[in-house]
Amino acid sequence: MNPPKTLRVGLVGNPNTGKTTVFNAITGSRQKTGNYAGVTVEKKEGRKVHKGVELIVYDLPGTYSLTAYSEDEVVARNFILDEKPDIIVDVLDATNLERNLYLFLQVQELGVPVVGAVNIIDQAESMGIHVDLKLLSALLDIPLVATVGTNGSGVGELLDAVVATANSPRQVHRHVSYGAELETEISAVTREIEKDTEFSSRYAPRWFAIKLLEKDANVSHKLRQCGNRIAVEALVAESIRRIERHFGRDAEIVVSEQRYAYIRGGTVEAVSVKGRGLSTGSERVDAVLMNKYLGLPIFLLIVFVIFQVTFALGKYPSDWLTSLFSLLSASMSGLLPAGVVRSLVVDGIIGGLSGVLSFVPLIAILFLCISILEDTGYMARAAFVTDRFLHLFGLHGQSFVPLMLGFGCSVPAVMAARALKSSRDRIITIIVTPFMTCGAKLVVLLLLAGTFFEKYQSLFVMSIYVIGVVLALLSSLLFRKTVLRGEVTPFVMELPPYRIPTARGIGWHVVDKTGQYLKKAGTVLLAASILIWAVVSFPKPPEDSAKYASMSSRYSAEHSGASEADVSKFIANCRAEEELAFSAAGRIGKGLEWAFKPIGFDWKIGISAITGFAAKEAVVSTLGVLYKVGGDVDDKSASLKESLRADKTFTSLVAFVLMLFTLIVPPCFSALAVIRAEIGWRWLGFAASYMIVLAWGLCFSVYQVGRLLGYGG
Secondary structure (H helix, E strand, C coil): CCCCCEEEEEEEECCCCCHHHHHHHHHCCCEEEEECCCCCCEEEEEEEEECCEEEEEEECCCCCCCCCCCHHHHHHHHHHHHHCCCEEEEEEEHHHHHHHHHHHHHHHHCCCCEEEEEECHHHHHHCCEEECHHHHHHHHCCCEEECECCCCECHHHHHHHHHHHHHCCCCCCCCCCCCHHHHHHHHHHHHHHCCCHHHHHHCCHHHHHHHHHCCCHHHHHHHHHCCCHHHHHHHHHHHHHHHHHHHCCCHHHHHHHHHHHHHHHHHHHHEEECCCCCCCHHHHHHHHHCCCCCHHHHHHHHHHHHHHHHHHHHHHHHHHHHHHHHHHHHHHHHHCCCCHHHHHHHHHHHHHHHHHHCCHHHHHHHHHHHHHHHHHCHHHHHHHHHHHHHHCCCCCHHHHHHHHHCCCCHHHHHHHHHHCCCHHHHHHHHHHHHHCCCHHHHHHHHHHHHHHCHHHHHHHHHHHHHHHHHHHHHHHHHHHHCCCCCCCCCCCCCCCCCCCCCHHHHHHHHHHHHHHHHHHHHHHHHHHHHHHHHHHHCCCCCCCHHHHHHHHHHHHHHCCCCCHHHHHHHHHHHHHHHHHHHCHHHHHHHHCHHHHHHHCCCHHHHHHHHHCCCCCCHHHHHHHHHCCCCCCCCCCCHHHHHHHHHCCCCCHHHHHHHHHHHHHCCCCHHHHHHHHHHHHHHHHHHHHHHHHHHHHHHHHHHHHHHHHCCCCC
């Protein structure tokens, strides 16, 4: 029989088995990334021609089992069930075969041809673990191939096995024997399912029966499609009662125990360990890094070093990009005639791109550091270290990753919450992550703290960081007790052995994640910048040359030493302020002044706060336009600082309240778009409303108490 011209290959495996490195070794650069339909889980697809057969390889999300609790597990399982790939390659960690074979056996039960890639075999050998692949393959009745994904070793043999297995007549592989008691119940449920021939042709009846006995909610939902659903449900309920009475434990636990018993029987015969095998340097390092008392301080120190490195190294390329865009802006200003087109190109498009791309170096360096932590195996340890503390506030141990990323940018931080299995944990984490002080907020904090609290600038900036963390923790606790009630999902994560990360692996992660930032954040933020430009620029006030001529004469008379350039700058700033007040943004600001006045903001500060809803950096440039120094300013602008200090309304108390307001209100448009994609419109609306109410309430309290204490007018 000739092999098929095209094979669809699903790549599955536990997290931390090197599945992605095997995928990269197979497909090379012939990859594309997207999302599975209807969900936010990443979909990676690659192609490879091997011995005349085109292999279309799908890198499925890492999962520990096919019991669908998380979105990742649902996607992996539904792909196998609904897309029906020609063959499955299960990537197994040779250093932890007993744990990895749990998923392998479930895939085997689906009735799809399977090949096992026993990966990281070199590390297993160095740890004194020897795997008799020939014997284990015979015991499992599945082809097994030794691979090392990082250097491509064994990949050719793996592809040979894939083509050969797909080319062979389909066989019913050996199934796990669950013992007489369980097998009796499984057989009875299987026979009942098989009565609906159409339904049983879509799903492997035995696998479906086992999942029903495990109380799998997703499979129970699929059972609605079965013609004799009522009879099956009644039989399953009775079977579960008999199993639990017989064993005295939950049916799901009984099924799991039987799988592990089967696995242990195979590994005892086929896997040998010299000495303790796994008693390595990893355990000695863990004794320090996961120490009850030292673990958290060490983690905080590592986080501090990461941010120091990120901002120290990222400053230079960020400054270069800013200078490049400033040069481009000046060039376009010289080429284009004054008017709407030049304003759109210079202020809207170039300004928007500058705002997006200036943060790319920081994001890339941050992802570089995070990737190193992940690939070395420390990230899982950090989650364990922070888990107990976060549980006190209703957060999951894995929530620390999005929260930590939030100090860089909310967009990748929100996306990182995908790793959380429970939808409740994921929603809470996504809602509170924007309370972290991102790099865009930092620009505003540096301007205001440097203007009004110069001697204690670092202290006031740090206080905002701390307030953000406290608000995130307290909000999590509030949500867990009210709108998102429920126990925190038990935190179970396999601790991978420490490994030396490869340059290729880290580079791939950085390029992939930075590309996601540019794709998801760049387009949205650019559109937001153009929108800000439009509402700030239109409509224009009627031209009044006589008024500005009079103002010019009066200014020259009051400032006898003023040059013609000084007079022109003064008139230009007056014109800019009048245009802003007349624009849609100005009218909105004056219309909402009643809402801002109780927290100390006049219409000018209110406009700045409103533009911050689109992009936090816009607060600084808007203040520059409003206070007669132009929009081309930053946190170090001396002229802007002088103008802010000269405004009697803009007191130090108001400055601190604006810092708080910028911290708490909903994040930028790009982050909101990602939040909507992750948890939907309903929760986005709830999160935005909560942040606005919390921002106004806390700012009102601080401002009014500050006034009573004599800190503001």
